[in-house]
Amino acid sequence: MRFRKLLVLVAVLAAATTVLATAAGVAAPKQKTKSVTLVWWHNANQGAGLALWNAVAKEFHAKHPNVTVKPVAFQNEVLQNTRIPIALQSNNPPDVFQNWGGGSLVDQVKAGKVEDLTPYVKSWIKSLGGSVAGWQVNGKQYAIPYSVGVVGFWYNKDLFKQAGVTSTPKTWPQFMAAIAKLKQAGITPIAVGGRDRWPDAFYWDYLATKVCSKATMQQSAVSYNFSDPCWLKAGQLVDQLLKAQPFQAGFLATPAQQGATSSAGLLANGKAAMELQGHWNPGVMQPLTADNTIPSFLGWFPFPNVPGGKAAPNSLLGGGDGFSCSWKAPEPECAQFLQYISSLSVQRRIGSTNFGLPVAKGSESSVKDPNLKSVLAARSSSPFIQLYLDIAFSRAIGQELDNATADQFAGKATPAQVVSRIAAAAKKK
């Protein structure tokens, strides 16, 4: 399972389009003699994901003997922050590369670095449902998602019971009450990986998603206008949370995923009751436990709704992974390869190995893990899924969002300052 630290994007999962999945198999190879190589950069550098992608490369070559796929796995941050930006600037980019959508994709499109896939994928793209919208720019398809998840609270059922929290909180006041009860019972309510900053931003993102209307969220990601008072309100709710001191000691220096003392490790080892994280968290937690198993006490509940918020109830925050073809990639071979990744055969394996939450219609049943099933159910029934804001925004603005919220967590920025810093970063753009 690949651990995405900075995740990815998503977007609107349109409410049920009921178009039947068109053939998810691969179109017959064109009778072309030219042989091509697809260099494929992805972030699954271990475990089930690595094995799956290596198999997929071989299978595709078997089906298309003239196409050789050369997968290259990178550590996620190295790929996202260093390799892809630099390679896209050179004259020799990879043909297929990981894409998280959002503001970075918009920048890549503006610079002419990614191939417009619309003509190649028209015939089958509907099999992926509404999630593909997050990888469109101006109505054109520039990347194809293979996994989309949502953020929510992973929690320890035993500790909840011990503190007398009998049902998972549905609303913000219930959530704050649960924190108070856990504290009274001498339990650290929440673990957070403050060192990495993006886990802090999840709280701000999520509260904004709950208190701002869908229209405000969508329009702000384009215009970078943050004058709506709901943005300030989100920061004030973060302050309210911080005042309750729900986090572990030293949370500002805690990494999110590395080692048993990371925030994921604290939850996995019963040292904290909750963590707000993405769908990948069980995979992160498993090896951090002494016996290398996903703890049986683990449960999942969606982020509570905020009374008085303008968002439709059950609006969620999430993101996903996809692949793009660079402007140098051979077509239609590259698009055919993406089609193969979107096929039911591959999508089902993504689900059954817990590598991700597949997007192709008909692949949902491949997800067997009960917690991931609840994540998938929340994803399917949500009226609106906001892409992680640091991905949705252009890169520089997203980074400032992470930094400003991390400063707020450290007591170095007020809610008003967070908003004004993000707006200021947007002006430089």
Add this chain to the structure above:
Amino acid sequence: MAAPRRSRVAPFSNAPVYAIAIALSAVVIVPIVYVALGGFRTNGQLANDPVGLPHPWIGHNYVNVLTSSGFWRQVGNSVIIAAIATLLVVTVSSLAAYPLSRFQFRGREAMYTFFTFGLLFPIAVAALPLYLLLRQLHLDESWLGVALPEAAFGIPITIIILRPFMRNVPGDLEDAAAIDGCTSFGFFWRVLLPLSRPALTTVIILSVITSWNNFIVPLLVLTEPNHWTLPLGAANYSTEHSADTAGVLAFTTLSIIPALVFFLFAERRIVGGLSGAVKG
């Protein structure tokens, strides 16, 4: 270079000195020993008691690393790259240090200053243009693509160390060499280089260590795991196996050893080499 005798130091004053020396070296060495011991524990032991001794001792973390082909391939890549980079930087820098130290010509100091500029610029900045350049030269994914920039970045400090040393070689030797019919290159090759051996050893050691530990250049140039150097492997290992703290500690310990062994053999010489450089 043997240390001069200091018979005037009264023996009794050594007791507190030993105490201080042992205390300070404990501060230096305990972190490393702690990590090495951590490699002999399980993750469960580490999680339950971050501080304890291995109980029982577990060898498989080390065995796993030592039996993985990746580790040895990375050691090999690191050795080859360090060798090429060191050979390059020492060759070109000693050639350049010769006229910069012993010739009289206009612009000599300006040239020297120009070379020392390289110390002042952080490598991370030039990363993007450097990477594009290497791709244009088709040097990406090659040992040379890593060794050439590493050698280039080593030139300033190498010249700075070699120049005063070469300058201090007495001029009489040069005159004598000339009388024996030595050319300028002959003097450089047969007299100056052998006499500069302590300084050369020093720059070789520094160059090997710098190349061995370099992270950003191989990160840019080498994408294929088969081509990786040890630091890339270590960084990747510690993120890929971020959960496997004990394994990371074992890997860390083992990747220290080659540099330590190399230094053990070279250590005696470095002190002599540096003293030439810093006396000016």
Add this chain to the structure above:
Amino acid sequence: MASSPEALTAGRAIERPAVGRVVRKWLRIAGYIAPAATLYVVFIIVPVVQAVHYSFYNWSGLGPLSEYIGLGNYREAFGDPAFRQAMEHNGILVALSLGLQLPLSLGVALMLNRPLKGRSVLRLIFFTPYILSEAITAIVFLQILQPGGLLDAFLKAIGLGSLVHLWLADLSLVFYTLFVVITWKYIGFAIILFLAGLQGIPPELHEAAAIDGATSWKQLRYITIPMLGPTIRIWAFLSIIGSIQLFDLVWIMTLGGPAGSSSTMATYMVDQGINSLRVGYATTVAVILFGICFVFSTLYQIFVLRRDVSGSSSRMAG
């Protein structure tokens, strides 16, 4: 290589056309310097000049360089409190290095210069951290400094449990914690350097002083330290440059955080520039960093190092 020392050729040189001799001299110099100069220019100067060029643009690293903004990036950097904070940290680091690392490393070097048994083992021990890569050092100390880690356990064991702190999470403490790690990592280099310098001091000086009745303290003050002057000045130069450019260790351990409380100019550059895909801005910060190093090193060469370098004994005029 048809050259021989001027002392001998002076007589014959008159017969040769002067121009040819001059050309030959420059060709020879060029021949020696060219390989180093080529490598240096191609792999350092050219990329660096390109980087400077980027600093005048608002550029994400993608697409053409089109949005020229003159000194806009520079104005932004100097106006950003986060950058000023980072500069301040670099300044504190320079002061701490000179004020604490210098006496400490000098003391250890003096100690190791005595005829101690096991001296070479001690020397190896003190130099070991310098051989370790920054990445490995960071892994080691993240383990030790984590809450409940080795340091906390040690403090509790010796009854100083009240001193236990959140070493890397406390905003007012984290920078000093890092300074200790930096000292651990780099002090070996200073010690080796000073040992080398100490061995260059003729023992006769001390013997004569001892005969004249000078105390050890006086010998230290009036013989050892002045004789070590050039070594100390070189170390100070390298240490200050290193403090200004400090990056790897801080980045791997704290990412410059929490809330910028352990940032340096270089971590700021990566944070606000490279990771934000603002390549133009990143190179601006790098150019400022270079400028500071350049001004400092020029002043240092003029006022401090000059006297160490003068008095060369070049004979081969070519």
